[in-house]
Amino acid sequence: MKFTAAYEQSRDAVYGYLVYMTRDVSLAEDLSQEVFLRMFLHLDKFRGEASVRTWALRIARNVFLSYARKKQPQLLEEQEWEPEPDVNRNLPEEEVLRKEEARQVRDCLMCLGEQERTVLLLRDFQELSYEEAARIMNLTPEVVKSRIYRARQKFRKIYEDSGKGDKAEWRR
């Protein structure tokens, strides 16, 4: 497989995962670059047992964990509710709403632990199967199932407690 194809297929997935894991766009960009570089270096080891996206997300998780352990251990823990500052004043209303929604989700996700955040992102954001999520997290699909259930419940509770949520809005 060519690097360009692998990059195109996994770029948004990797970046999205890292944005929600770090809540920092520029840090997510830096870490994404590191992930893509690792993909470039180890492309010959990719045997195609999983999809490119799963492989890339596995690398992204390792890069994130390695960074967080060394530089920002608080990213691995549940954090207190702390909304990001509103910087969208001059944007069109629709864009403001979209950004506001993303911001609220990021804020709520940060109140979850690393494992809960990851499982939620892999399943609900990346829409991976239980098997794929399990492969990335080195868990069994059954454990992923039970964790996703608990993570969703916790997320909803945090969202409701933040006083801004409408329970129905968070269901598809």
Add this chain to the structure above:
Amino acid sequence: MEEMKDRIRIPRVTYQGDDRKLKERIFKFKAGSFRIAVFTLVGLFMGFYSDTYVRDTFFPTKLITAVPYKIMEAIYQSVLPVQNPIPPDMRGWTWNMIFPYSYVANLLAEPLTTVLIGGALYGSLGYFTGDKRVFTLQRFLKFAGCWCVVILLVIGAAFGFNAGAEAANEKFGKIEDFFFYREDGSGFSGKYGIPELTEEDFYQGFAPGDVVRDRNGELPLGIYFDGGMRYGLYRIHYEKQYVVTEQGKVYYISEEFVRYVKDEIESNSRNK
């Protein structure tokens, strides 16, 4: 299906980063890798010729050339205190500086370890001149770790070959050449000094003995085995016709062998 309705809706995010940055990093990685490969090759070359520092008279180049060889010497003679048990004037025509018994062990120790040290040193220099964001400390530690493993394996193999040769010396073997020493310490190769002397002459009547050793009458005897790949230093007593191994095992030798050698040594001494 079971939980589609249960899913949390997380808004899409599109990558906003600049692809040029990634291209730049990949380019730097490729260029850096090439530089490391070139530096490593130069290092291997410098390691190979490192022992020529002794002939260099210009101090700065002498210093640069000597580094891999001196590190090798320090490893074997200081870190791993290898004591060459054979004094320099009793090594016959062998050039084994580190491991006297085995040519292969010495080959692994002296030139090969030096070559590898040269490669590791210069390769590391190549690493440090690369982009720090791409060639991180972690990656360097992996690079250095690989070199350490290779060098340690070579060192281990050298010790293994030397130990094997040392053990084999006690059992003698297929003789390539003798190196005889006179009482004054000078010596000569059997092949050139006594060309008619054969391996059979040595082994004729060769048998374990239990004589009381007369250390004052013993002279060193160097023997090359297996096409010169192994060297052993023994003690020989021409009057009592015995030879002693390094670990003190005594063997009788044939009268014919002794006669050949004694004749050569005596005629040599008379001609002096």
